[in-house]
Amino acid sequence: MAVTNFRIYQRKAELNRELERLKGELQVLEERNAELKEDVSYTATADFVEETAREQFHLKKPGEEVLVVQTEESKNIPEKQQDQNWWEKLKSIFIK
16 A cells, blocks of 8 residues: 555656646747737738838838948849849849
8 A cells, every 4th residue: 555655646746747847838838829919910000011011022102212222242243133123133043
């Protein structure tokens, strides 16, 4: 009977450790879930849509002017390549 009680005690201690580990994991996942929900709610805003349109599609509002800041990398690109549109750049990658 003492051996059985000792095994039960060991099993209980093992399960308590597992429970604590899972509680910690749950807390991390709940925090991540809250972050993701916040991101989802932000993507539904007009600010996000505008920001995405500006960055990905290079759009601007009527009356705005766009300034292009050249980096050292873009200064080293031959002028012929700088004048190419995206389709010509894509073609030049595959057809040389």
